[in-house]
Amino acid sequence: MKKISWGIIGCGNVTEVKSGPAFNLVPNSELVAVMRRDAGKAEDYAMRHGVKKWFADAGDLINDSDVNALYIATPPAFHEAYTLQAFKAGKQVYVEKPMALDSAEAERMAQAAEHYQCKLSIAHYRRAQPRFKKILKLLNDKTIGEILAVELHFHSPYQPGTENTWRINPAISGGGLFHDLAPHQLDLMVYFFGRPLKVEGSSLNRANLYDADDYAQAKIIFENNIKFHGIWDFNAPFGSEEDLCVINGSHGSISFEVFGNDCDLTIGEKTEKLEFDYLPHVQQPMIDQVVKYFIDEGSNPCPAEEAVAVMTMMDKITGKTA
Template identity: 55%
Template structure:
């Protein structure tokens, strides 16, 4: 295989700018087909983005001989089904986050990848962005000494949040999304914690629906003890006032702190009265660095930038935070 010829299943909002155009911008990569159950929308996407083929049936796209890799960008409910079909057809898969509805489903996807010996990568794309790589570099260099604990707050107003707007707002339906807005945003944050701090020793949490505005829980708190001894505390609340919105992750070490937003562009260091900031330009296509790495992985030119094994860890954390009883 000399070039990755992508088929996209689920060419919705996330593929318009965040990911879709990037597949044609990284070396040895191009989109050859897209699929959406609404045929008119699939055709419209293909025409606007210059994609040669479009389908309203996922199986037809997967079996297209011109397609040699699949990007799955549907709501999480369909991730497992389409991943299993694609892997069985011998086509490597790049699947959106969250990897699927829960950890049990994620394990089945991993097992299929092993069974068919076909590559599987998960779109925890912040791992590849310069800003979060800078945080990794600072931690690896022990700039703030030994890490003691992490405090994360994601507080959003119901009037306006970070989620893409959709007609039926499927992200608020746990049967489709796996949970609520927590399940859409937390994978970014929890995967970064795993990327930075490694294996988890234990985790627990509380998840409740305080407002009753929709079926999904709107407040989640979670704690993690990493095997390294680092302790994490996170709070996700989606019903605060507009004035109380917050997006901050603060890593405290024995010699200082590193703080940054998950959906921003600035990393700050405070150490012994000294302060420094690193500001990063916004990426036109936020997934492009990750898609570049995944393409190289599928071509046998690099490592898997986020394996199913790594993604399962974040699914397990979400399950432990939101389990009932």
Template identity: 55%
Template sequence: MLERKDIQEVKWGIIGCGDVTEKKSGPAFNKVADSTLIAVMRRDGAKAKDYATRHGVSKWYDNANQLIDDPDVNAIYIATPPLQHEDYTLRALAAGKPVYVEKPMTLNAASAIRMKEAAEKHKVKLSVAHYRRAQPMFLKIKSLLDAKAIGTVKLVQLQMLQPENSNLIADSDTNWRLDPTISGGGLFHDLAPHQLDLMIHFFGEAVKSSGISLNQGSPHGVDDMVTGHILFKNGVVFNGSWCFSVAEHVDICEIIGNEGKISFPMFGNKVTISKSGDDEEFIFDALPHVQQPMIEQVVKYFLGKAGNPCDADQAIQSMQLMDSFTKK
């Protein structure tokens, strides 16, 4: 997809400079070659100004249209809660500004499809922040699978069990992740996009999926128990369980092949390969800014130097899986 004009340097504007941008993503925009963060926006102007001051950003706004219309900004990172993703993406694309939008891409698959169609209509680039696929740990897992280190993959078993106040959730001013009108659901909709996107990245197209979703006790009225089952086109079967009302902290994914098994947490740093009774471990250093590897790839994509590291079609697939697990 071509841009309306060539970009020599990506000059970013952030819409929604909240807690997720403080360390995970925001600083990385100035650490990547040919990339600079020049403007931020938050509806609370005092907080936007504070963020800009602390991070050395030259401009701040309390109105998204003003940031989008800033002639110095040529790319937009949307880091608001999911409720606003579609609206801000459509506005930025209509202005001819390429968009990097946070995961989950939006509230549901229908909304994601509209975002994709807008990018195609305006001929403007759109990339989704499924950033784990660019991190060294998951690149290693992908390389092991591609090399058939455990033979032919047959089955994936995933468990994510957490208390309601899970420390895997980023801090925020309000508990918006437990408001389905803002997040799309409960904590499942915040954490599962990471996991399901990796399954799509590892195994390709899903041909069948179903699940169960219910509230087993959350006082917020959101579903805190989700199970999901996927059959991939290549024959791999996935079974996943997410529960956010238990005392345990369990985060484990097991990819099982006919010659061994790869085990790893989604929010950890160790990969274990088990074959013939022997284990081999790979330990990865924590990243200071977890999105930096993905931002590097997105910058190259926006500059026309590489392909899209996560396009709308791929992100739509993860939205469709979540919809199929949680539909009533």
């Protein structure tokens, strides 16, 4: 393939700005079709974004001859089924995070890509952004020396109305807000440090405001004996909000927000604030790399096996697997 002609399954909010427009902005890429079960919303999206075709049935889009790659942006409960349908139709797939409801589904998706000889990449898109590529370079260059430990704290107060969203329905999302946000954070740890070798953790529903757990903690050992400790609290007191990851090394530290923009490099007593340009479409760098991978001009920016590792960590933290 010399050009990727995309179809989006699930053209909801995440595709309005974060991802959708980027498919027409990177080289050798065009968004040609979109699908949503609500036909009126699918048509509206197509008209507003200048997309030639729209569908209310996923099968019709998957089998459309003008589409050679699928971006699956539905809730996780539908990722496996649509991915397998796409592979059976000979289409390449870029699927939203989390990869699936659990690691078993994710593993089946990875195996299906091998079986059907189709390409599969996962939308852990932060690893393609300049900020996190810079952090990886600093780590590889040993700017802060040997890595000693990593601490991650994510504290967010309860937002009224959360109980009415699919993100806290485990049957649709796989869990709660931990399943929605932690994949980005845990994937960055895989991106920075490699395979998780040992995972311990737990989760619980402390506030009982909805069915899903709202608190999780984990201790993970990555390659090279790098120790990670993380805490996620989605019912934190107002005023205690925190989005912070600190990588401590023998010569200094790197501290950054995963969902914000702050990023500081500290060597000795000197701290440098690292600044990066605002990205109007946060998935654009990743989509650019995925397109290059699909047309055989680059490597897979997020291979399925690395996303399976993320899902496996989450399953162990939340008690889905021992």
